Amino acid sequence: MKHLKSLREFVDELARIGDLQQIEQEVDWNLEAGAVLRRCYDLQAPAPLFTNLTGYGDTGFRLLGAPGALSASGFPFARIALALGLPASATGQQIVETLVAARGRPGIPPVRVPREQAACKQNVMLGADVDLYAFPTPLVHGNDGGRYIQTYGMNIVRTPDGSWTNWSINRMMISDRNTLACLIPAPQHLGIIRQQWIERGEPMPIALAIGVEPGLPWVGGMPLPEGADESHFLGALFGEGIEVVPAETVDLLVPATAEIVVEGHVALPDETAMEGPFNEFPGYNAIEASPKAVFHVSAITYRDGAIQPVVAAGPPVEEDHTIIGTTSAAEILYLLREAGLPISSAWYNFEAAVHWLTLAVRQDWHETTGLGSHELAERIAAVIFHGKPSVNAPKILLVEDDVDITDLAQVVWAFATRSHPDVERGEFHYPPAVSDQLAVYLTAEESRTFMAGKVIYNCLLADLYPVGKRPVKGSFENGWPTEIQQRVLDNWTSYGFPAPGNR
Numbered sequence: 389m390k391h392l393k394s395l396r397e398f399v400d401e402l403a404r405i406g407d408l409q410q411i412e413q414e415v416d417w418n419l420e421a422g423a424v425l426r427r428c429y430d431l432q433a434p435a436p437l438f439t440n441l442t443g444y445g446d447t448g449f450r451l452l453g454a455p456g457a458l459s460a461s462g463f464p465f466a467r468i469a470l471a472l473g474l475p476a477s478a479t480g481q482q483i484v485e486t487l488v489a490a491r492g493r494p495g496i497p498p499v500r501v502p503r504e505q506a507a508c509k510q511n512v513m514l515g516a517d518v519d520l521y522a523f524p525t526p527l528v529h530g531n532d533g534g535r536y537i538q539t540y541g542m543n544i545v546r547t548p549d550g551s552w553t554n555w556s557i558n559r560m561m562i563s564d565r566n567t568l569a570c571l572i573p574a575p576q577h578l579g580i581i582r583q584q585w586i587e588r589g590e591p592m593p594i595a596l597a598i599g600v601e602p603g604l605p606w607v608g609g610m611p612l613p614e615g616a617d618e619s620h621f622l623g624a625l626f627g628e629g630i631e632v633v634p635a636e637t638v639d640l641l642v643p644a645t646a647e648i649v650v651e652g653h654v655a656l657p658d659e660t661a662m663e664g665p666f667n668e669f670p671g672y673n674a675i676e677a678s679p680k681a682v683f684h685v686s687a688i689t690y691r692d693g694a695i696q697p698v699v700a701a702g703p704p705v706e707e708d709h710t711i712i713g714t715t716s717a718a719e720i721l722y723l724l725r726e727a728g729l730p731i732s733s734a735w736y737n738f739e740a741a742v743h744w745l746t747l748a749v750r751q752d753w754h755e756t757t758g759l760g761s762h763e764l765a766e767r768i769a770a771v772i773f774h775g776k777p778s779v780n781a782p783k784i785l786l787v788e789d790d791v792d793i794t795d796l797a798q799v800v801w802a803f804a805t806r807s808h809p810d811v812e813r814g815e816f817h818y819p820p821a822v823s824d825q826l827a828v829y830l831t832a833e834e835s836r837t838f839m840a841g842k843v844i845y846n847c848l849l850a851d852l853y854p855v856g857k858r859p860v861k862g863s864f865e866n867g868w869p870t871e872i873q874q875r876v877l878d879n880w881t882s883y884g885f886p887a888p889g890n891r
Contacts, residue, residue, distance in 0.1 A: 389473035391603075391626040394507070394645035395695055398602040399452065401470050402435055407461040409434040416442040417451075417535075422528035425453035425700040432705075434460045435467070437695075441524035448693035449524050455540060455697045456605065456707040458738070468710055471602035473626055480714070480794035481733050487610070487625070487718035488725070495616075496623025498632040498641060506633035506644035508597075513688040514636065518566045520685065523648065525562060528700050533664045533677045534561040537568065537650070539699040540707060541598035542608050544640050545581050548588055553640075554581055555608045555618040557711075560596065560683060561663050568596075568683035569663035570654065575779070575822060575838045577614060582654060582681070591653035593638035594683060599647025599695050601630060605707075610715030611776035637686040647694040652685040667701050668826050669708030671741050705738040712742045712780055720745065720777050727771050729764070730757060732789040737796045742780045743827065746799050748789040754850035761786070761848045765816045773821040773842050780824055782840065787847040790861055806847035818842040 392398045402408040409428075415421050415438050428436055438451040459466035459476070466476035468483055478486075503509055513519065525535040538560035546553045554577045560568040572579045585592035597604075603625065607618040623629040632641040635651045642649045661682045665674035699707045713736030721734040730750040736742055750756070753764065765786060772781050787793065787802045808814035823830070823840040834840040849858055860866055864873065881887055 389626055390470075391473055391628065392470065393601050393631065395452070395455075395599045395602060395647055395697065396645075398455070398470065399437065399695065401476075402467070405459075405461045405463075405466060405470075405476050407434045407459050407466060408437055410437045410439060412439050414440045414442055414445065417444070417524045417526040418442070419527055419530060421451060421453070421526045421698075422700050425528070425698065426702065428454050429457055429700065429702070429706050432458050432460055432464070438524075441526075444524040447522075447524070450693065450695045451524060451526065452599075452695050452697045454699070454706070455602070456699075456710050458705050458710070468606070468714055471606055473603065480735060483714060484718045484721060484734065487715060488722045490621065490625040491719070491722040493624040495620025496627070496629045497617075498619050498623065499629040500641070501631045501633055501644050503633055506631075507691050508642065508644060508646040508649050508689050509633065510692050511690045512636060513690075515686070518685050518688055520562045520565055520568070520650070520688070522688075523690075523694065523696055525696065526698055528698065529667045529673070529702070531673050531675065532666050533662070534563070534569075536561050536666060536698075537598065537696075538570075538596055539701070540605055540697040541596050541648075542600050542604050542643070543578055544595040544597060544642060545578060545592060546640060547581050548584050548590070552581070552615050553617050553619070554578060555604065557605060557608050559666055561666065563661045563663075563682070566685045567661065568650075568685065569661040570681045570683050571663060572654070572681045573825065573838070577776070580614065585654075586656060589656070591655050591684075593640060594652060594654050595635050595638060595640045595642045596650040596683075597643050597646040597648075598650070599691075599697055600643045601645055604630070604643065606711055606715055609711035611719045611779065613775070635687070636689060646691075648688065648690040648696060650683075650685055651687040651689075652683055655682040655684060657681070669701055669706070669712070669741055670743070670826055670828055671703035672828055704741050709736070709738040709742055712736070713738055716742070716777065716780050717745065720747075720772055720781070723771050723777065724768065727767070729767060729771070731768075733793060735793040736780075737793075737799055739796055742824075744783050744785065745781050746785045746787065746793040748791060748793045749786055749848060751788045751790060751850060753788075753848075755855065760851045761813075761846050762816060764848070765844045765846060769816075769818050769842070769844060773818055775822065778822040778842075779838075782823060782827065782842055784842075784844045785847055786844060788849060802847050803845065806849055807845050814846055816844045816846060818844070 469478035631644040660679035663680035717734040730753040820839040
């Protein structure tokens with residue numbers, strides 16, 4: 389594992405593999421940067437690093453776009469892999485298995501470093517000097533309600549009794565020079581901890597760390613169980629604690645290498661500020677603003693020439709899909725295996741905008757468990773459809789593991805040819821369970837209550853056919869003798885074809 393300990397080390401790695409585009413031409417933070425970023429997603433282009441933002445050209449501040457999107461390097465999951473300590477060439481299933489393995493290890497807490505060694509303390513704004521507009525935070529989408537400084541940072545909060553520290557990503561919009569308007573959904577861990585502070589009648593201390601070491605946003609988006617500290621899990625992943633330092637004005641520890649740290653308190657619910665609209669991961673233009681929680685900023689610390697990562701949420705594939713999809717698949721796979729179920733792998737096909745989870749089941753599942761497909765689906769539902777893993781699992785596909793579930797074309801083929809179009813065999817429906825509130829198909833009541841129905845699509849064949857009689861995929865690997873396959877592979881370029889691309 390190669391532990392990249394700062395965003396700057398990550399940027400250097402992107403440059404090394406040809407996955408970074410430094411843009412020195414002046415670009416306006418007002419919509420132009422966001423449009424460039426959206427175009428980069430659409431073309432799977434290198435990550436843009438803006439170095440000359442209108443009105444900020446002499447500050448040295450920079451914007452890094454698409455830090456967790458699909459890569460232009462020839463290895464589509466390179467940005468994910470590098471952030472999690474793996475080679476750029478790692479496959480989706482290798483990434484998921486790495487996260488699953490770390491879930492089985494004890495957490496390693498952060499390591500405090502002296503203040504003078506913490507790069508995030510190079511510059512300090514306190515009190516009346518606080519100015520959120522000092523940074524080139526972009527107006528990303530044409531319909532946004534404001535400039536969103538938090539699209540890829542870490543919100544760090546702790547329960548009043550100090551027993552649980554949570555690191556998460558939730559959007560935050562600049563309201564004025566020293567306040568933010570924040571989306572804090574009640575069922576999310578950030579909302580659960582805020583409720584504890586509300587019950588005490590106190591504002592919630594919070595630190596927003598922007599431009600953190602690259603692995604943190606990934607564990608921040610993972611549906612770890614309530615009470616788990618994401619920083620400890622990242623320590624387990626790398627085998628060493630991340631470096632932290634005390635904040636200036638709140639009793640919280642923040643990443644020592646962060647580019648920007650914004651500190652303060654989230655006010656009690658009787659104080660709100662208008663927030664939104666802001667496009668989100670389902671991929672549609674947002675049109676509504678509403679009153680949200682207020683974050684009063686008491687301090688900002690930042691590095692010289694700070695780099696601010698930014699995400700342009702919208703249609704696939706962007707960071708909402710890669711982060712939530714990859715880490716949720718890993719957590720769900722871990723839980724299903726802990727329950728003794730015969731699951732080979734799990735994957736959210738990014739193109740489905742985190743609305744569609746595919747599970748690969750061992751081909752011998754029927755013989756080894758004695759279960760029928762409906763019974764197996766019931767056991768899977770019992771594991772997934774409660775708690776945080778349920779949030780982003782509205783639709784689940786079950787297929788045998790002769791299908792590469794990270795290949796969308798294979799998943800579509802399996803779904804189309806193996807799922808019976810009826811509710812007795814092909815679709816198993818389940819009562820409302822915890823769900824994300826942003827899906828456009830939800831009713832107003834479902835969105836308000838964070839509760840909606842679930843469905844499992846059954847694409848399993850093993851309980852329909854006896855052993856030896858099951859349909860076999862007519863693939864290159866299954867359709868020709870091994871020696872013929874090898875001859876074709878050895879002679880591929882001799883035939884005049886280009887060498888196969890890396891994937």
